[in-house]
Amino acid sequence: MLPLTAPLVTRHGQVTGRDIVVVRIDADEGVGWGECSALPEPTYTDEFASEAFAVLSQELAPRLVRRKLSVSDLHAKVSAFPGNPMAKASLEMALLDVVLTSKSMSLGDWLGVSNISAPAGATIGIVSEAEALEQVAAFRAEGYRRIKLKISSSAGLDVVRRVSEEFPExxxxxxxxxxxRPDDIARLVNISEHLSAIEQPFDPKQIEASRQLVAQVDIPIxxxxxxxxxEAAQExxxxxxxxxxxxxxxxxxxxVRTIELRDACLKWGVPLSAGGMLECGLGRHSLAAVAAMDGFDVAGDLSPASRWIRVDPWPDIEFDTTGELGTIAVPTGNGVAPKPDLEVLGSVTTSTTMVT
Ligand SMILES: [Mg+2]
Incomplete structure (x- = not known):
């Protein structure tokens, strides 16, 4: 359980501590680590951390151990089982970490994004107006140029307007x-000139409201x-x-699935943003490389893990101090991320299962 710097409050609930499942693969070529992003509770998605731990240790890992597997072999094996994408992604990350480290390649090399930076974005949970203004000022001082404000309904738009007046740059x-709600469309259109994007304004079932908003504003929805x-994106x-x-x-x-969706979005002419799941430094290393890929033209949730995670066994990603302001350098070390501090990892570990 990783302690957070502060609870994250969104419409889906509050996250006060970050239970993260991590996978370690011990292969002949070396050790690889993968992070499973499932949140502690089934709020944002139905997959959650303790369930993912059970699926990984009891179902997926036993079918994979003692085999020589490439990344595509891994996908072929795990896709025989429905669901649990975040558990599967953690296995992919750990295997990629082994493979890339053994070839002295970084994840950025593998994704074709070496030696560049990606725009950083700070997310602020649902807070009071005074707190929002204070947090935005602090993020601005840290170097962020892109801020995402969580709101629970259109009532939160008043806070958004105040922030945009105070920080027009x-x-x-x-x-x-x-x-x-659909009857908020006019208010959203109205405030859109102060915004660079609106994320998931309506319930996913409110397709017609979303269509109307897309048609009426110039910013990405x-x-x-x-x-x-x-398929969900295509629809x-x-x-x-x-x-x-x-x-x-x-x-x-x-x-692998992310690259497929990215390629499709390039074909459709639809830009992407890289979303975060309160990852620790391990997952953030991967997110930094993803956010730098072609097509990711809308700022996402890329920030150092220390934005949320107070005690982190993994080294963090960092702002690019030489390039454009408010960007994060794509990590250049071999593998997905540097190795964790095992002492810190041991101090926050509540449960371990070894599958042999
Ligand atoms: Mg979101």
Whole structure:
């Protein structure tokens, strides 16, 4: 259980501590680590951490151990089982870490994004107006130029307006997590000139409201909650119910699936943003490389893990101090991420299962 710097409050509930399942693969070529992004409770998605731990240790890992597997072999094996994309993504990450480290390659090399940076974005949970203004000022001082404000309904738009008046130079996004109603369309259109994007304004079932908003504003309307597959994204794009796609790679089952969706979005001419799942430093290393890929043209949730995680066994990603302001350098070390501090990892570990 990783302690957070502060609870994250969204319309889906409150996260006060981060239970993270991590996978360690011991192979002949070396050791690899993967992070499973499932949250402690089934709030944002139905997959959750303790369930993912059980699925990994009892079902998936026993079928994979003592075999020589490539990343595509792994996908072929795990896709025989339905669901649990975040558990599967953690296996992919750990295997990629082994493979890339043994070839002295970074994840950035593998994704074709070496030596570049990706725009950082800070997310602020649902807070009071005074707190929002204070947090935005602090993030601005840290170097962020893109801020996403969580709101629970259109009532939160007053806070958004105040922030945009106070900080007109920042790129502001809002994420109501589906909390707005169709009769909020006019208010959303009205405030859109102060925003750089709106993420998941309506419940995913409110396709018609989403279509109307997309048609009436010039900024990207990002689909997030429904994006668990290429097919889900395709349906929304074809219906013109979104104009950008938020990709959380673990929700798709990992990076191979993320690349497939990215390629499709390039074909459709729909930009992407890289979404975060309160990852620790391990997952954030992967997210930094994803956010730098072609097509990821809308700022996402890329921030150092220390934005949320107070005690982290993994080294963190860092701001690019030489390039464009408010960007994060794609990590250049071999593998997905540097290795963890095993002493810190041991101090926050509540349960371990070895599968041999
Ligand atoms: Mg979101």
């Amino acid at each position: 920042l790129e502001l996004q809002i994420d109501p997590n589906g909390g707005c 990002i689909a997030d909650e429904p994006i668990d597959s290429l 929304l794009v074809q219906n013109k119910a979104c104009s950008a796609i938020a990709v959380k790679p673990p929700r798709l089952g990992g990076l």
